[in-house]
Amino acid sequence: MSRISLKRLAQMKEQGERIAVLTAYDASFACLLEQAGVDVLLVGDSLGMVVQGQGSTLPVSVDEMVYHSSAVARGSKRAMVVADLPFMSYANPEQALHSAARLMKEGGAQMVKLEGGAEVVDTVARLAGMGVPVCAHLGLLPQSVHKLGGYRVQGREAGDAERILGDAKALQQAGADMLVLECVPRELAARITEALAIPVIGIGAGAATDGQVLVLYDMLGITPGKRPSFSHDFLAEHGSIVAALEAYVTAVRDGRFPTEQHGFD
Numbered sequence: 001m002s003r004i005s006l007k008r009l010a011q012m013k014e015q016g017e018r019i020a021v022l023t024a025y026d027a028s029f030a031c032l033l034e035q036a037g038v039d040v041l042l043v044g045d046s047l048g049m050v051v052q053g054q055g056s057t058l059p060v061s062v063d064e065m066v067y068h069s070s071a072v073a074r075g076s077k078r079a080m081v082v083a084d085l086p087f088m089s090y091a092n093p094e095q096a097l098h099s100a101a102r103l104m105k106e107g108g109a110q111m112v113k114l115e116g117g118a119e120v121v122d123t124v125a126r127l128a129g130m131g132v133p134v135c136a137h138l139g140l141l142p143q144s145v146h147k148l149g150g151y152r153v154q155g156r157e158a159g160d161a162e163r164i165l166g167d168a169k170a171l172q173q174a175g176a177d178m179l180v181l182e183c184v185p186r187e188l189a190a191r192i193t194e195a196l197a198i199p200v201i202g203i204g205a206g207a208a209t210d211g212q213v214l215v216l217y218d219m220l221g222i223t224p225g226k227r228p229s230f231s232h233d234f235l236a237e238h239g240s241i242v243a244a245l246e247a248y249v250t251a252v253r254d255g256r257f258p259t260e261q262h263g264f265d
């Protein structure tokens with residue numbers, strides 16, 4: 001069975017079929033997630049927080065991303081595997097190429113994700129030029145948490161919103177194949193989704209995006225502490241992990257998740 005391709009994701013956007021994405025960090029969950037119908041397994045550097053117990057994603061290394069990505073790739077057959085380039089592993093285009101090559105060759109990823117706007121456009125162009133599928137990430141950038149002064153909604157001011165929209169267009173132009181939009185007002189997410197030809201995957205970005213992603217442990221209610229307001233505990237509602245995963249995929253596909261309460265004005 002072949003994996004979901006970029007062409008299939010583009011077709012899903014075109015046909016208005018919503019894309020279900022979840023983070024995955026190991027082989028067993030990767031297998032369960034794709035059996036539940038998840039289209040894209042994101043090996044997020046959120047693993048630094050939910051698996052390693054770090055205070056942020058910053059300490060995660062390329063070696064650790066390779067380790068988790070290869071486990072997810074081994075545990076799955078159909079879903080696309082996207083792996084995060086961790087903090088400071090893509091500080092210039094050549095370093096990004098080297099790190100991406102490791103995630104793809106050793107980690108078995110089909111796409112890499114990196115955070116940032118105008119400042120990473122050249123890097124995205126370099127990766128795309130060398131045949132590396134790229135997922136961009138705008139809005140709340142967890143790797144920039146210290147610069148942002150916390151995990152806050154981004155793009156509420158008109159100037160910020162225009163900058164994020166401009167960055168999204170520039171990243172697509174540079175060759176990005178997909179965009180994750182994190183914690184931005186619903187209206188801005190809707191404008192960006194409408195403006196781009198590539199699939200836009202939201203998290204805390206309202207219901208108008210082409211697909212949704214959540215951190216697996218948040219949607220199972222097992223992340224210690226307070227759950228983000230844009231997430232939902234599907235395990236508490238559905239009683240088993242398999243039922244929770246299936247309910248998430250169905251709710252995303254049917255447009256029942258996220259609801260109004262999972263977005264921001």
Ligand code: KIV
Nearest residue numbers: 023044045046180213
């Ligand atoms: O690292 C991660 O899990 C992510 C998602 C929150 C989109 O980037």
